[in-house]
Amino acid sequence: MADGRIRRLDGTLANQIAAGEVIERPASILKELLENSLDAGATRIRIQLEGGGMDLLSVEDDGIGIPPEDLSLALERHATSKVATWEDLQAIHTMGFRGEALPAIASVSRLELLSRARGQNQAARLQVTGGVATPAEVAARAPGTTVRVADLFFNVPARRKFLRGPGAELSRNQKVLRQIALAHFPVTFQLVQNGRTLTQFPAATDADDRAARVAAVLGEGFLANALHIEQEDRGYALHGWLGLPTYNRARGDEQYFFVNGRPIRDAVIGHALRAAYADVLFQDRHPLYVLYLTLPPERVDVNVHPAKAEVRFRDGRELHDFLFHTLRRVIAGQGGVHPQVAVPVRSLPPRAATATSLPLSCATRQVSAGAVNEHAGAYGEHPLAPAALGAGGEPAGPAEWVPDYPLGQAVAQIHARFILAQNSTGMILVDQHAAHERILYEKMKNTSHQSDKQTFIIPEYVHVTAMQMARFAERQNDLHQAGLEVSVAGPGTLALHAAPQALPAAVYGQMLADLLAEDPPWAAGDGDAVLADMACRAAIKTSRPLSLEEMNDLLRQLEGTPRFGQCNHGRPTVVQFSLADLDRLFLRGR
Structure with a gap:
């Protein structure tokens, strides 16, 4: 003792x-x-x-x-x-x-x-x-x-x-x-x-060998659903493989980040990565990545922890901004990269019917260009931009397929839920609600700043209950961050003065009432989460019939939308079936 x-x-x-x-x-x-x-x-x-x-x-x-x-x-x-x-x-x-x-x-x-x-x-x-x-x-x-x-x-x-x-x-x-x-x-x-x-x-001395080693660790599926990146800025160099948001796991156990060749855990890096995936990853899911950061040794202190698993950066804020903006830009610019689906080959059950009893048809609702609507749901309907036109000035249909479009041309709608399209590489399925949700969300984000908002000459008045008024007092700052300028107009009445340009005023009025009618699903101070919630509410609903014009217009808008591969909740919007997948399904070449 x-x-x-x-x-x-x-x-x-x-x-x-x-x-x-x-x-x-x-x-x-x-x-x-x-x-x-x-x-x-x-x-x-x-x-x-x-x-x-x-x-x-x-x-x-x-x-x-x-x-x-x-x-x-x-x-x-x-x-x-x-x-x-x-x-x-x-x-x-x-x-x-x-x-x-x-x-x-x-x-x-x-x-x-x-x-x-x-x-x-x-x-x-x-x-x-x-x-x-x-x-x-x-x-x-x-x-x-x-x-x-x-x-x-x-x-x-x-x-x-x-x-x-x-x-x-x-x-x-x-x-x-x-x-x-x-x-x-x-x-x-x-x-x-x-x-x-x-x-x-084995030793990996070239790009193919390095990719093979990555595949040996994370699986071939990771490489098929990952973006290879190489970016440099302000003395930082970042390269490696960034998994698509739709290729994720329930645990964060396949995340590898290296600083000057050293595997590390760091709060600054972890936060930057989570923020980069914030509005494209499904709830409670984790992305996969293998990323390598190189910077001058004097800009990082590795003498922090005896196990050397933690480091301290000389300028953590600058590094955070570099990682966040670089990765977010890469994810947003993934373009035509879509999840690839392994198509299982199954035999169809025998039928007594003859081939003539199995007609193939594709029924679509034809409407005039002026009747094309962006959505139809709880918030009414309003016109969309004119549909894509064919060579003769008429709406382009399957017969006038334009191979240059990444998402191809619409062929049909399946159960008023999915859009079936074909492009130069095969067949594409699009979830109409998820796709429109992403389109609206990005539009709202771009127009939620003060200079871009639509200001109403006559405010949109919304009648609310006492409970809704109390929620408004708690969440007014969040609504302001989302671009909604709202004030109290009197007992039980709110006045909406401005909103993002993505939707008409009347739509925002009803939406505001609905947002305050329930406990908010977003965290305090997260304006983007409010926009995501609004986009989900306003998007085309499942079971909404669409014409070919509407479907093609949705595809064209989606192609020009950042991070279009996922909805605001991280679910995939687009799935690609290659011709090879379809050939395997029908045992072609065997």
Whole structure:
């Protein structure tokens, strides 16, 4: 028991305390050892595990190796070859630099360090048990280093109780390897568990090989639904793969972000990414991405956390703006990229009817151009721009298909819900409500600023209940951010003075009453969420019949709308079926 006197800690105890910060489980050890191998210039790294790394974890590389005279020094705290001065610490180029990992690992395990430096005729081996080392001895090995860590936490059994089963620990090790492999494409990695190879990543030296490694980690579906980006600005360089909003997961476990080759977690970066996907991602879903940020080392401080998983940026606001605007622009400009659907091949059930009893028809409601409406729902109808015309001045139909349109020409409407169209690559299905919702939302955003709003000479008066008036008092600022200028005109009456130009005044009046009639689904201070809610309410409803003119006009508007691949809630608006998909469906070419 301590008596209040200050003492210098025993070296082994100090290392065990340090181990509590950087060595949480086998995966923590694997990360540190892989970083050491990469800093040593390794091109081939082999990992061996037993018991998920709890019984044995070995990392073998072909790096520069450690000279025999430095072998014991490598196991002392704060001994490192990576930084020597304060200036080095301000611009770190290596993965490791603290000089804590090896001694911390050796203090809670049985560690063997075997290394041969390049240019040396023989290797040297050093063994450490619970922080106590034996003299180094001559050994045989090709140039490089092997670190074997056995019986993790054998001398601190309380720590070992916090580990999970071999399967769970193996999974954590595999996640670490995937992160490192995605950051260091030229290096070959092999993972062996109990003598069986589980993972092999060949060296990726060109664009195709790098894409293949990404596909091996996140799946082929990710590459088919991802945008490859390369952007530079203000000293920042961002490249990688950004998943389409429609290709998402229930958990954020397939998100990889690297800063100067280091996998990191950072609040600034996380917020910028969430904001970039804010109005295109379905609720409670998470995007997939593999992104690489490169910036001068002096602009980022990696000496923040012992595990080096967190960093601090010199100008976080500038970086946030760069990431947000870059990624949002890329998502908005995805153009003709649509989710690809794998079409299952099914046999149709036998029918007794003959072929003549199966007529094919496409009934569409023909209306004049003046009767074409943008929507028909709770907020009435109003005219839309003239429909796309064919060569003879008449509305273009399927017979006058224009292949230059990304979304093609409308062919029919399915169950008054989906628009069926064909383009040069195959068949397209469009969700009419979701598509119109995105169109209206983007129009409202563009016209919600004071200079772009429509101002009403005579205000639109809206009669509300006491409850609605109370909600208005709470949400007036949110409505103002969304471009709605509303004031109290008297007891139970609100006056609407201005609104975005996307819809007529009468539509906004009824919509305002509806918005205040229920608990708002948006968070306080989020004007865009109010616009999204209004766009959803005003969009063409499911079960609304459309003519070919209306369908084609909707397609043309959608093509010119940013982020048109998703509605405001993140659901897909457009799905592409390629001709190859259709051929597979009908077994063509088999």
